[in-house]
Amino acid sequence: xxxxxxxxxxxxxxxxxxxxxxxxxxxxxxxxxxxxxxxxxxxxxxxxxxxxxxxxxxxxxxxxxxxxxxxxxxxxxxxxxxxxxxxxxxxxxxxxxxxxxxxxxxxxxxxxxxxxxxxxxxxxxxxxxxxxxxxxxxxxxxxxxxxxxxxxxxxxxxxxxxxxxxxxxxxxxxxxxxxxxxxxxxxxxx
Amino acid sequence: xxxxxxxxxxxxxxxxxxxxxxxxxxxxxxxxxxxxxxxxxxxxxxxxxxxxxxxxxxxxxxxxxxxxxxxxxxxxxxxxxxxxxxxxxxxxxxxxxxxxxxxxxxxxxxxxxxxxxxxxxxxxxxxxxxxxxxxxxxxxxxxxxxxxxxxxxxxxxxxxxxxxxxxxxxxxxxxxxxxxxxxxxxxxxxxxxxxxxxxxxxxxxxxxx
Numbered sequence: 001x002x003x004x005x006x007x008x009x010x011x012x013x014x015x016x017x018x019x020x021x022x023x024x025x026x027x028x029x030x031x032x033x034x035x036x037x038x039x040x041x042x043x044x045x046x047x048x049x050x051x052x053x054x055x056x057x058x059x060x061x062x063x064x065x066x067x068x069x070x071x072x073x074x075x076x077x078x079x080x081x082x083x084x085x086x087x088x089x090x091x092x093x094x095x096x097x098x099x100x101x102x103x104x105x106x107x108x109x110x111x112x113x114x115x116x117x118x119x120x121x122x123x124x125x126x127x128x129x130x131x132x133x134x135x136x137x138x139x140x141x142x143x144x145x146x147x148x149x150x151x152x153x154x155x156x157x158x159x160x161x162x163x164x165x166x167x168x169x170x171x172x173x174x175x176x177x178x179x180x181x182x183x184x185x186x187x188x189x190x
Numbered sequence: 191x192x193x194x195x196x197x198x199x200x201x202x203x204x205x206x207x208x209x210x211x212x213x214x215x216x217x218x219x220x221x222x223x224x225x226x227x228x229x230x231x232x233x234x235x236x237x238x239x240x241x242x243x244x245x246x247x248x249x250x251x252x253x254x255x256x257x258x259x260x261x262x263x264x265x266x267x268x269x270x271x272x273x274x275x276x277x278x279x280x281x282x283x284x285x286x287x288x289x290x291x292x293x294x295x296x297x298x299x300x301x302x303x304x305x306x307x308x309x310x311x312x313x314x315x316x317x318x319x320x321x322x323x324x325x326x327x328x329x330x331x332x333x334x335x336x337x338x339x340x341x342x343x344x345x346x347x348x349x350x351x352x353x354x355x356x357x358x359x360x361x362x363x364x365x366x367x368x369x370x371x372x373x374x375x376x377x378x379x380x381x382x383x384x385x386x387x388x389x390x391x392x393x394x395x396x397x398x399x
Contacts, residue, residue, distance in 0.1 A: 019367045021223035025302060028215065070278065073296045074270040081263060113219045113300040120296055165383040166375075169215060173375030181368040 003134050010138035012186040016114055017146040018179060023114030027147055028172060030105070037151035041144030043105040045137065047087060048115050051080050052136035055119040056129060076119055081110045114143060150179060200322050204330025211334035211374075212381040216302040220294045221335055222370040228351050231339025233287045234294060235332025237276050239325070241298050242307060245269045246324035249312040265308045266299070273298045303331060334377075341373050 016022050023044070030040045055076050063069045088106045091099045109115060118139050122132040153175050162171050210216045220238070225231040245268050256264045277295045280288040288295065298304065307327055312320040343349055346364035348356040363369045 021219050021367070021370070022297075024218040024222060025216070028218065070274060073274050073277065073299055074267060077266055077270050077299050078263070081266060111300050111302055111305060113297045116300050117293060117297055120293055124293070165379045165386070170375045170379035170382065173371050173378065177368040177371030177375065180371055181363070184366065184368065 003131070006131060006135050007138040008189065010135055011142040011145060012183060013189060015142045015146055015183050016118070016139045017143055018176070018183045020117070022117040023112050023143055026105075026108065026112055026114075027150065027176070028169065029108075031147050031151040031154055031172075034148060034151045034155060037147045038144075039101055040105045040108075041140070041147050043102040043109060044112065044114065044143050045140035046102070047080075047084060047106070047109050048118055048140040048143075049133060049137045050087065051083055051115050052119050052122055053129075053133055054083060055079055056122060056132045059123055072120075072123075076116055080115055080119070084110050114139070146179070146183075150176060153179070197319070197322050200319065201326040204326035204328070205333060206381065206384065208327075209330045209334055209381065210303045210327055211331060211338070212378055213385075214303075215378075216306060217331060218374075219297065220301065221331075221338060222367075222374060224291050224294050225335055225339035225342055225370065226346070226365050227343045228336050228340040230287070230290050231335035231337075232332060233284070234291055235328070235335040237280065237291070237295065238298055238301060238304070238331055239328025240276055241269060241272045242304050242328040242331075243321060243324040244272045245304060245308055246312040246320040247317055248272075249308050250315060250317045250320035253313050261313065262305075262309070265305060265313075269304050269308065270299045303327060338370075338374060338377060341377065342369055345369070345373070 010016070014020055017024065017027050026040055026044070030036045058075060058079060059069075059072070063072060063075060084106055088099075091102065091106075118136050122135055125135075127135055150172075154172060157171060157175065166174075204210065206212070208214060211218065211221045217238070220234050224234045245265070248268050249265060273296060276298070277288075280291075280295060307324060311323045315323070340350055342364045343351075344355070344360075346360045346362060346369060348354065348358060348360040361369070364373060
């Protein structure tokens with residue numbers, strides 16, 4: 001039941017994009033088409049879960065025992081950057097098909113603040129290992145849900161007539177606001 | 191004389207024309223996440239400016255010592271070190287603001303503006319030019335965040351910089367998440383409109399000349 005609450009709240013109530021404002025860059029950047037949005041969310045789901053697992057272990061077995069938690073930011077970003085690189089290399093060897101689908105998005109993920117954000121959030125929330133991984137996977141799913149929904153909306157919007165200045169990003173931001181309002185309806189569910 | 195004009199141009203471009211938030215659409219996560227009030231926006235903007243300035247200067251100083259292949263990781267480590275400094279100093283001296291900005295302070299590391307300027311400008315230019323560039327971009331960012339924060343605070347709670355201007359309740363939605371997106375959307379539209387008007391003016395001036 002506890003895990004169920006974590007999952008529901010990470011996906012709907014505290015959706016990582018629409019209510020926590022993490023990962024806005026890819027949210028606006030790759031949401032032009034549904035297919036790229038799907039690819040990006042796949043890559044994020046993959047990396048976010050692994051990154052949270054690894055940074056959790058580093059926090060509890062390296063930083064805390066040695067009393068160097070002030071190095072948290074430096075350590076995490078290095079781990080995430082090298083992890084992304086490693087995932088890229090392994091994926092290329094093990095599953096070329098998956099690499100084809102996710103490859104272009106992987107380098108972009110290093111500077112996706114959602115990854116570092118979730119890794120830091122699980123430490124702040126004092127989750128244990130399994131809770132952390134569940135939270136990361138659910139957050140990543142929430143990311144995917146928001147970005148795919150948004151891509152669908154943007155595809156439709158291309159055919160609508162807008163005032164000159166609102167075309168493109170401004171209109172997309174307003175639509176994101178409305179989507180975020182819709183997600184607010186989930187608040188109080190858990 | 192020419193140099194001075196260059197620096198001035200370099201500094202001013204960050205405000206509207208190449209404003210990181212309104213024009214380049216970089217660093218939107220903190221721009222949306224912390225701007226519930228104008229003060230929060232200003233605090234975040236200044237913290238980012240400090241990191242930008244210090245990392246740009248350091249990178250411009252040691253750019254010749256860094257092997258090209260490990261350029262990006264080295265930049266990230268430099269940036270992360272300054273972010274840690276800001277994080278600790280803020281937690282020590284401004285605990286209230288630090289608590290408000292929370293997660294977004296460590297996240298300055300992954301702010302695309304900082305790494306973007308390091309890669310695009312500081313790694314190719316001299317120290318002074320890099321510092322001016324960082325200040326211009328940083329103040330542009332702070333300006334954008336303060337403006338967005340002011341708009342949200344004014345509409346959301348009818349106050350500005352914590353001072354109540356009009357009695358009564360505002361539109362709560364602007365303090366909450368959806369308002370951030372909508373307010374930014376309209377501000378970007380406004381800046382687009384301003385830039386187009388400027389372009390038109392520039393063209394007509396050229397024609398007249």
